[in-house]
Amino acid sequence: MIKLSEVLAELLKGYKLLPIVFGKSNAGVYKCIKDELCPVYYLKTQDFPTMQEDQLLVEKERLVWLEGTSIAPFVIHYEQCNEKEYLLTTALEGKNIVEVKREDNIKLFATTLREIHELSIENCPFDMKLDSKIEIIQKRIAHNLINADDLEEENQGKSLEELFLELLEQRPTHEEFVVVHGDYNLKNVIASSVQVTGVVDWGRSGVGDKYQDLSIAVRDVKKYYGQSEVAVFLNTYGLTRIDKQKLSFYTLMDEFF
């Protein structure tokens, strides 16, 4: 049983908290349900992280910024208490897109990304450009926050310092800015049997190169649906010419997260 603050205990009175064992971060995620008349919520909680960038507060700020886009959950409550952070949001209806049996999953995955990338960067106050990302990576290495066992097969056995140098060598000279989600994998996209109802897990979103999302999305499409479906994804997204160097750079960059 998790320990809740007074405010949360009141907000979640009578609710059952069902742990969700999905996703790879350290946060505990709970689906909160009561009865048919009461709304479903999601509660995310974690110990205070070493780095400010990993705080749930960062995700909360982004969700507030996204209000009105109808692409993300709404914040109900955020709190720091008992050395922990708690973020309570509304639930998006449906399941992870991988669990929904539909013919057009890949197309939906692509059009939803397109929709995110069409948000205006003008008013987006969050910086996820390469300089910032590389600074974050350096801090993550220094704080020992990267699990070398999680590296993709082709990078197994390499040291993080070695990989980081490889990354710097491959750094693209040009960035194409959009609002990126920052962790655009299939498990973060929620769909009902009819449509995509939204996207969760916005803690790394901000203005950055569109290949940040494309690289993670392509890797997931390959993994779950096979290489042959990558073209469907990219065509639907609307990419006519793929920059393979950038794709490979941003795929490597994700190893550090």
Ligand SMILES: Nc1ncnc2c1ncn2[C@@H]1O[C@H](COP(=O)(O)OP(=O)(O)O)[C@@H](O)[C@H]1O
């Ligand atoms: N508001 C929400 N509505 C619907 N499902 C959610 C919501 N928040 C989280 N989930 C589910 O819980 C999973 C884990 O939550 P997420 O925020 O992605 O945490 P993590 O950072 O651990 O990946 C998601 O993949 C999704 O299936």
Ligand SMILES: [Mg+2]
């Ligand atoms: Mg997630």
